[in-house]
Amino acid sequence: MERLLAVLNVFARIALMFGCAMLLPIGVSWWIGDGALTAFDEAFLGTLVIGGALLLATQRFKRELRPNDGVLLVVLCWVLLPAIAALPLIFGIPDARFADVYFEAVSGLTATGATAFSGLDKLPPSINLWRTELHWIGGLGIIVLAVAILPLLGVGGRQLMKAEVPGPVKEAGITPRVTETAKGFWIIYVFLTLLCTLAYGLFGMSWLDALTHAFSTVALGGFSSHDASFAYFDSPVLEGITIGFALVSGISYVTHFAALSGRSLRPYLRDGEAPYYLLVMAGSVLLIAAYIWQQNYYTEFSVALRHAAFNTVSVATTLGYASTDYSRWPFFAPLWMLFLCSFTTCSGSTGGGLKMMRAIILYKQVFREVAHSIHPNATTYIKLGGAVVPNKIILSVLGFGFLYMVCTIFFTLVLAASGIDILSAFSAAVACFNNTGPGLGLVGPDSNYGVFNDFQVWVCSFAMLLGRLEIFTLLVVLTPAFWRK
Numbered sequence: 001m002e003r004l005l006a007v008l009n010v011f012a013r014i015a016l017m018f019g020c021a022m023l024l025p026i027g028v029s030w031w032i033g034d035g036a037l038t039a040f041d042e043a044f045l046g047t048l049v050i051g052g053a054l055l056l057a058t059q060r061f062k063r064e065l066r067p068n069d070g071v072l073l074v075v076l077c078w079v080l081l082p083a084i085a086a087l088p089l090i091f092g093i094p095d096a097r098f099a100d101v102y103f104e105a106v107s108g109l110t111a112t113g114a115t116a117f118s119g120l121d122k123l124p125p126s127i128n129l130w131r132t133e134l135h136w137i138g139g140l141g142i143i144v145l146a147v148a149i150l151p152l153l154g155v156g157g158r159q160l161m162k163a164e165v166p167g168p169v170k171e172a173g174i175t176p177r178v179t180e181t182a183k184g185f186w187i188i189y190v191f192l193t194l195l196c197t198l199a200y201g202l203f204g205m206s207w208l209d210a211l212t213h214a215f216s217t218v219a220l221g222g223f224s225s226h227d228a229s230f231a232y233f234d235s236p237v238l239e240g241i242t243i244g245f246a247l248v249s250g251i252s253y254v255t256h257f258a259a260l261s262g263r264s265l266r267p268y269l270r271d272g273e274a275p276y277y278l279l280v281m282a283g284s285v286l287l288i289a290a291y292i293w294q295q296n297y298y299t300e301f302s303v304a305l306r307h308a309a310f311n312t313v314s315v316a317t318t319l320g321y322a323s324t325d326y327s328r329w330p331f332f333a334p335l336w337m338l339f340l341c342s343f344t345t346c347s348g349s350t351g352g353g354l355k356m357m358r359a360i361i362l363y364k365q366v367f368r369e370v371a372h373s374i375h376p377n378a379t380t381y382i383k384l385g386g387a388v389v390p391n392k393i394i395l396s397v398l399g400f401g402f403l404y405m406v407c408t409i410f411f412t413l414v415l416a417a418s419g420i421d422i423l424s425a426f427s428a429a430v431a432c433f434n435n436t437g438p439g440l441g442l443v444g445p446d447s448n449y450g451v452f453n454d455f456q457v458w459v460c461s462f463a464m465l466l467g468r469l470e471i472f473t474l475l476v477v478l479t480p481a482f483w484r485k
Contacts, residue, residue: 005061007073011080012055014073018081019047021137022088022130028208029126036124039092047084068482075477078465082106085134092127093117099454099461106461108134110468111350113222113320113437116450116457120227125208128225132215138468139219139350140189140253184257192248193218199241204233217245220350222320222437229445230310230321239310239323250277250317252348272385273346273356280344280356281316285309288333295330308333316340318352320437322445334440338427341436352435352467354404361389361397403471408433411463418456428452432463 022044029037065073082105089101100116107114108131120128193214200210209225216223226232230239251274258267268274289301289308298304307324314321315337326334343359345351364382371380382389411429416422420442427439428449438445442452449460466474476482 002061003066003069004072005058006063007065007069007076008054009058009062010065010073011076012051012058014077015047015051015081015084016055018084018137019044019051021133022047024133025088025126025130028129029124032125032208034124034126036088036092036126039088040126040130042091043084043087046087050084071473071476071482075469075474078109078469082109082461085109088127088130092124097454097457099457100450103449103457103461104131105134106464107437108132108221108223109138110435110464111135111139111219111221111318111352112432112435112464112468113216114432114443114460114464115223115437115448116452118227118448118450120225123225125212125225128223129208129212129215132212132219132221132223132225135219135221135223136193136215139221140185181257184260185253188253188256188260189218192245196241196245199245200238203237203241204235205238213242217242217319217321218249218350220246220249220317220319220345220352222314222318224321230314230323234323236306239306242319242321243310243313246313246317246319247278247281249319250345250349250351252346253350254348255346270385271346272387273360276360277344277346277356280340281313284316284336284340285312288312288336292329292333297329312337312340315436315438316344318345318434318436320431322438325444325446327440327444327446338430338436338440341434342430354401354434357384358397358400360384361394362401365394365398400471403475407463407466407471411459414459415456418453418459420452420456428460429463432460433467435464435467 022040026037026040026044028034029040082102085105085108086098086101089096089104090098093101096117103114103116106112113135117123196214196218197207197210200213201207205213212225215221222229224230224232230242233239251268252271255267255271255274259265285305285308289305292298292308293301293304298307307326310321310323311326313319314323315326318341326337341353343354344356345353347355347357361382361384364384368380368382371378382394408429411433412422412426415425415428420428424439424441424443427441428443431437431439431443443449449457452460
C-alpha cells in the first residue's frame with residue numbers, strides 16, 4: 001500500500017501540472033466568448049481540488065521512485081488522467097454520456113483521433129482546441145513531459161522513459177541525464193508544432209484552426225474541429241503540408257534528437273527504420289493511386305494520386321485525417337491502408353501500431369529461419385542499421401508480435417459478439433488498438449464511434465490504452481508478481 005501511495009504522490013503533482021494545460025482553452029474561450037468558459041473554470045477548479053487533496057493525503061509517503069514504480073505511474077496516468085481530461089467535455093457538452101467523454105479523452109491522450117461526437121463544427125472552438133491539445137500532450141507522452149520539468153522524479157525518471165517511449169528503442173540511453181533527453185524531445189516537438197501552425201495559417205486556415213490542427217498533426221492524432229475532417233478545407237496545398245509533417249512525425253524522435261545534437265543529417269541516413277518507412281509509404285501511395293484510377297473511381301490520375309497520397313499517409317502514420325470517404329473506394333485500397341497503420345511508423349515516433357522496427361525484425365527472422373532450414377549449422381545474424389540485433393530483442397519482438405495478434409483477434413471477437421458486423425468490429429479493433437482512429441463500415445471516415453453502445457465504447461477505450469502502452473506495460477501491472485515485495 002505504501003508503494004501505491006508513494007506513486008500517487010507523484011501522480012498528484014502530474015495531475016496538477018496537467019490541469020494547467022486547461023489555461024490555454026480557458027484563455028481562448030475568454031477571448032472569443034464562445035460560451036465554454038464556465039465549463040473550463042469548473043474543470044480547472046475540480047482538477048486543482050482533486051490533485052491538491054491527493055497531494056496532501058500522500059505527502060508523508062513521498063520518496064524517490066523505484067524501478068517498478070515508473071511502470072505503475074505510467075499506467076495510472078494513462079488510466080486516470082483521461083477522467084480529468086473529460087471534465088471540460090462533461091461540463092461543456094450537454095447530454096453527453098460518460099462513456100463517450102472518457103472515450104474521447106482516451107482517444108485524445110493516446111493520439112488516436114477516434115471520436116464519438118457529431119456536430120464538431122458547432123462545438124465551442126475552445127472545446128475543439130482542448131480535444132486536440134490532448135493529442136499534443138499525449139503525443140510524446142505525459143510522463144516524458146513530466147520528466148522534462150519535474151526533476152523530483154529522480155532515478156525513477158529513467159524508468160518512466162523506458163515505460164513511456166514506445167518500441168525497442170526504449171532500451172537506448174540517449175544522454176546520461178534522462179531529463180536532457182526528454183527536454184530535447186520536447187524542443188523538437190514544440191518547434192515542429194510552431195512550424196506546422198505557421199504553415200497552416202499562411203496557406204488558408206484561420207489561426208485558431210491552424211493551431212488546433214497543428215496539435216493534431218504533429219502528434220499524429222487526427223481530431224479535427226470539423227465533421228468533414230480535412231475535406232472541409234478542400235485544399236491540395238494544406239493536404240501537402242499535412243503529408244510533410246505527418247511523414248516527419250512518423251520518424252523516430254531519437255533520430256531527430258541525434259540529428260539536432262550532432263547538427264548533422266547523418267543520423268537519418270544511418271536510421272535502420274526510416275528507409276523502409278519511406279519506401280513502404282511511397283510504394284503504397286503509388287499502388288493505391290494506380291489501383292483506384294484503374295478501377296475508374298477517379299477519371300484523372302492526378303486526382304487519384306492527390307487523394308491516395310493524403311489518405312494513405314494519414315492512415316499509415318496513424319494520423320487519421322480524411323480528405324474524402326475512402327471507405328467507398330474499391331475494397332482493396334482501404335483494407336491495404338488499414339494494414340499499413342499496423343506497422344508503418346518508426347519506433348520512438350508519435351505514431352502507433354507494431355512499429356517498423358519490429359516489422360523489419362520479424363521479416364528478417366522469417367528468412368533467418370528459412371536459412372537455418374537449408375543450412376542447419378550456419379551462424380546467421382539479424383542486422384538493423386548496420387548493427388547486430390541481440391537475440392533478447394528478437395525474442396522480445398516475437399513475444400510482442402504474438403500478443404499483438406492475440407489482442408487484435410480478441411478485440412475483434414468481443415466487438416463482433418456484442419452485435420457489430422465483422423467488418424466494423426475488425427476495423428474498429430485495428431484502428432483503436434493501433435491508435436489510428438477511423439476504421440471501415442460503421443466507423444468509417446464519414447461516421448464515428450457514437451453509433452456504438454456503452455459496452456462497445458469501453459472496449460474500444462481499453463484497446464486504445466493497451467495499444468498506447470504497447471501491451472506489456474499494462475500487463476505487467478496486472479500480474480501478481482509485480483505487487484510482491
